[in-house]
Amino acid sequence: MTADEFRFRCRIRVRWAECDAQGIVFNGAYFSYLEVGMAAYYRNLGIALYDPEGRRHFDTATVKATLEYISPALVDDVLDLYWRVDRIGNSSIATRTEIYNSRSGDLVLKAEVIHVDYDSDAGTSRPVPDDLRRLIETYEATGEIIPLDDLPGLRGVARSPEGPDMPVDV
Numbered sequence: 230m231t232a233d234e235f236r237f238r239c240r241i242r243v244r245w246a247e248c249d250a251q252g253i254v255f256n257g258a259y260f261s262y263l264e265v266g267m268a269a270y271y272r273n274l275g276i277a278l279y280d281p282e283g284r285r286h287f288d289t290a291t292v293k294a295t296l297e298y299i300s301p302a303l304v305d306d307v308l309d310l311y312w313r314v315d316r317i318g319n320s321s322i323a324t325r326t327e328i329y330n331s332r333s334g335d336l337v338l339k340a341e342v343i344h345v346d347y348d349s350d351a352g353t354s355r356p357v358p359d360d361l362r363r364l365i366e367t368y369e370a371t372g373e374i375i376p377l378d379d380l381p382g383l384r385g386v387a388r389s390p391e392g393p394d395m396p397v398d399v
Contacts, residue, residue: 232329235311236372239269240331243306254302259328259338260294266312266326267344274364275377287361290347290354292321297339300330307331314365320345320354322365 232238247258267289271278278289302308309329316323321343328338345354364375 230325230327232309232311232327235313235327236369237270237273237312239266239310239312241265241308241310243302243304243308245304248304252304254304256296256298259296259298259340262308262310262328262338263294263326263340263342266310267324267342269310270312270314274368274374276361276364284349287358288347288349289322289344291342292345293341293343295341299336299338302328302330302337308337314369315341317357317362317365320356322346322357 241262243254245252247254247261249255268278276287277283307330309331311327311329313325314322315325322345324342324344326338326340326342327336328340329336346357347353348355364377367373367375
C-alpha cells in the first residue's frame with residue numbers, strides 16, 4: 230500500500246523513553262504507537278474507545294499482530310501513522326498501519342493487526358455491532374463520517390472528533 234490509500238493519519242513524536250541506547254525506537258514501542266493510532270482513528274469517527282459506558286457496546290482485544298520493520302525511527306522524529314480497517318468479520322476487525330518518517334517520507338513500519346470485539350463480562354468475543362460496522366465501512370469507502378445520532382448504540386459514547394490531521398503527540 231501507499232500512504233494515499235489510507236483515509237486516516239495521525240502524528241506522534243518519538244520520545245527518548247521509547248528508544249534503546251542508540252536512540253533508535255525499541256521494537257516493542259511500536260505496539261504503543263499502533264494503540265495510539267487505533268484510539269485516534271476511533272476518536273476521529275466520534276467514538277471514545279476507552280469510555281467505560283461505551284465498552285459495554287464495543288471493546289477491543291488484540292488477537293494477532295504482524296509487524297514488519299523497514300527502517301529505523303530515531304528519538305525526536307515525527308512519525309505519520311496511517312491507519313485503516315481492511316475487513317470486518319463477524320467479531321473481528323482487521324487493520325493495517327503504515328508508519329512514515331514525516332521529514333524524509335521513509336517507510337518505517339508496516340503492521341497488520343486483528344482485533345475482536347470483546348465482552349469482558351463474558352470473557353468472549355462478540356459480534357461487531359451493526360451500527361459500528363456501518364460507520365467504519367462508510368468512512369473507509371467514502372471518507373464520510375456518519376452522524377452518531379443515526380447510530381443508536383454509539384450515541385452515548387460520542388466525543389468530538391479532533392480530525393485526522395490533528396497531531397496526537399507532537
